[in-house]
Amino acid sequence: MTSGRRARVGVVGTGWWATRVHLPSLASYERAELVAIADADPERARAVGERFGVEMVFTDHAEMLRERLDCVLIATPPVAHFAPARDSLLAGADVMIEKPMVVDSAQGRELVALAASTGRRLHVGYAHLHSPHTAQLTALLADGAIGQLRLVTSLYANPSGALYAPLDPDRAPDASDAMFGPRFETYGLRKLGGGQAHGQMTHSLSLLLAVTGLLPREISAYTWGPGIEVDMVDAAAITTHQGPIATLASAGTVPLGAPSFIQLTAFGTDGYAVLDSAAGSLDVIGADGARLDIAALDPSVSFPGHLPARHLVDCFLDDRVPVADGSLGLATTVLIESLLESARRSAPVGVPDLGRSTR
Numbered sequence: 001m002t003s004g005r006r007a008r009v010g011v012v013g014t015g016w017w018a019t020r021v022h023l024p025s026l027a028s029y030e031r032a033e034l035v036a037i038a039d040a041d042p043e044r045a046r047a048v049g050e051r052f053g054v055e056m057v058f059t060d061h062a063e064m065l066r067e068r069l070d071c072v073l074i075a076t077p078p079v080a081h082f083a084p085a086r087d088s089l090l091a092g093a094d095v096m097i098e099k100p101m102v103v104d105s106a107q108g109r110e111l112v113a114l115a116a117s118t119g120r121r122l123h124v125g126y127a128h129l130h131s132p133h134t135a136q137l138t139a140l141l142a143d144g145a146i147g148q149l150r151l152v153t154s155l156y157a158n159p160s161g162a163l164y165a166p167l168d169p170d171r172a173p174d175a176s177d178a179m180f181g182p183r184f185e186t187y188g189l190r191k192l193g194g195g196q197a198h199g200q201m202t203h204s205l206s207l208l209l210a211v212t213g214l215l216p217r218e219i220s221a222y223t224w225g226p227g228i229e230v231d232m233v234d235a236a237a238i239t240t241h242q243g244p245i246a247t248l249a250s251a252g253t254v255p256l257g258a259p260s261f262i263q264l265t266a267f268g269t270d271g272y273a274v275l276d277s278a279a280g281s282l283d284v285i286g287a288d289g290a291r292l293d294i295a296a297l298d299p300s301v302s303f304p305g306h307l308p309a310r311h312l313v314d315c316f317l318d319d320r321v322p323v324a325d326g327s328l329g330l331a332t333t334v335l336i337e338s339l340l341e342s343a344r345r346s347a348p349v350g351v352p353d354l355g356r357s358t359r
C-alpha cells in the first residue's frame with residue numbers, strides 16, 4: 001500500500017448484486033470512501049443510502065458525477081451500463097462495469113476508446129478472474145506446463161433460468177443476504193439484453209480468453225430456451241487464429257440453492273489441466289502423468305465476489321492495470337454477438353476482430 005489516502009467511490013445501480021456484494025465490500029474496505037450512490041428507483045436509493053450510511057443519494061448518475069469521484073462502480077441492468085460508464089469516464093473517474101460490460105459491441109468499442117483517450121481504467125466485474133487458481137493456471141499454460149495447447153473447454157452453469165420467466169414469489173431465489181432479490185426484468189427480457197449467453201456464458205468466455213490468450217476466428221453455436229423468450233442453454237465450438245479449438249457451454253438450469261460452477265479444461269501436447277471453481281480445485285497433469293501439487297481453495301476464495309470492487313480502488317490508488325479490463329469485456333461481447341448470430345442462422349459465423357492482442 002502506498003499511503004493512507006482513500007479513493008472516493010460512487011455506485012450506480014443498487015439492486016440485488018450491489019447490495020449483496022459490492023456495497024458491503026466497499027463499506028468495509030479501509031481504502032475506499034463510499035461517497036455517493038445513484039439508483040433510478042428513489043425508494044431503493046434512499047433505503048440503500050440509509051443501510052450503508054451514504055448521505056449523497058441520487059436517482060440520476062449525472063448528478064452523482066458532480067461529486068468529484070475517483071471511482072464509479074456500475075451495477076445497473078446490462079442495457080443501462082453504457083450511459084453511466086461513458087459519463088463517468090468523461091468525468092475523469094476509473095470505472096468498473098458489472099458483466100456483461102455491454103450487450104452492443106459498438107458501445108463497447110466506444111467505451112474502450114474513451115478509456116484510452118481519457119487515460120482512465122475500465123474494469124469488468126469478472127470475479128472468477130480474481131481467483132488465485134485462475135492466475136496460477138494462466139501462468140502454467142504460458143510456461144508450457146501441458147505443452148502446446150490443442151483443445152480448451154469452458155463451462156458455466158448456474159440457476160439463472162429461474163429468472164427467465166416472471167418470478168413466482170414462492171420460487172424466487174433466496175435474497176436473504178441482499179436488500180432486494182434479483183428481478184426478471186434484469187435477466188429475462190431479450191430487448192434488455194437478457195438470456196444465458198450475454199448474462200452468464202460471459203463468465204466462461206472471459207475465463208477462456210483471459211487464461212489462454214486465444215483469439216477466436218469462427219464460431220458455430222446453438223441456443224435453446226424452451227417456453228421462454230431468451231436462451232437458457234447454449235453450446236458453441238470455436239476455431240482460433242492460433243490453431244487450438246475451443247468449446248463453450250452454459251446452462252441456466254442449476255436448481256435454486258445448489259452451487260453454480262465454472263469449469264475450464266485445457267488439453268495440450270504434454271498433459272492437461274482442469275480448473276473447477278465450485279470444487280475449489282486445480283489439477284494439472286504433466287507429460288509423465290505426474291500431478292502438480294496445487295492446494296484446493298475454499299469456494300469463497302475460488303469465487304471472490306467481493307474482490308472486483310476492491311480491485312477498482314486498489315488500481316486507482318496504486319496505479320495498477322485491471323485484472324479484467326475493457327478490452328476483455330469488449331471481446332466477450334463481440335464473441336457473444338457472433339454466437340447468437342450463428343445460432344440464429346444455424347451456420348458458422350466469422351468472429352470480427354476482438355480488439356485485443358494475444359499474450
Ligand SMILES: NC(=O)c1ccc[n+]([C@@H]2O[C@H](COP(=O)([O-])OP(=O)(O)OC[C@H]3O[C@@H](n4cnc5c(N)ncnc54)[C@H](O)[C@@H]3O)[C@@H](O)[C@H]2O)c1
Pocket residue numbers: 012013014015016017018038039040041044059061074075076077078080098099100125126127180181182183186199
Ligand atoms: N459478476 C457476477 O457474478 C454478477 C452476479 C449478479 C449480477 N451481476 C450483474 O450486476 C448487474 C446488476 O444485476 P442485479 O441482479 O443487481 O440487478 P437488479 O435489477 O437487482 O438491480 C439493478 C438496479 O439498477 C437500477 N437501475 C436501472 N436502471 C438504472 C439507471 N439508468 N440508473 C441508475 N440505476 C438504474 C434499478 O432500479 C435496480 O435497483 C447486472 O449487470 C448483472 O449482470 C453480476
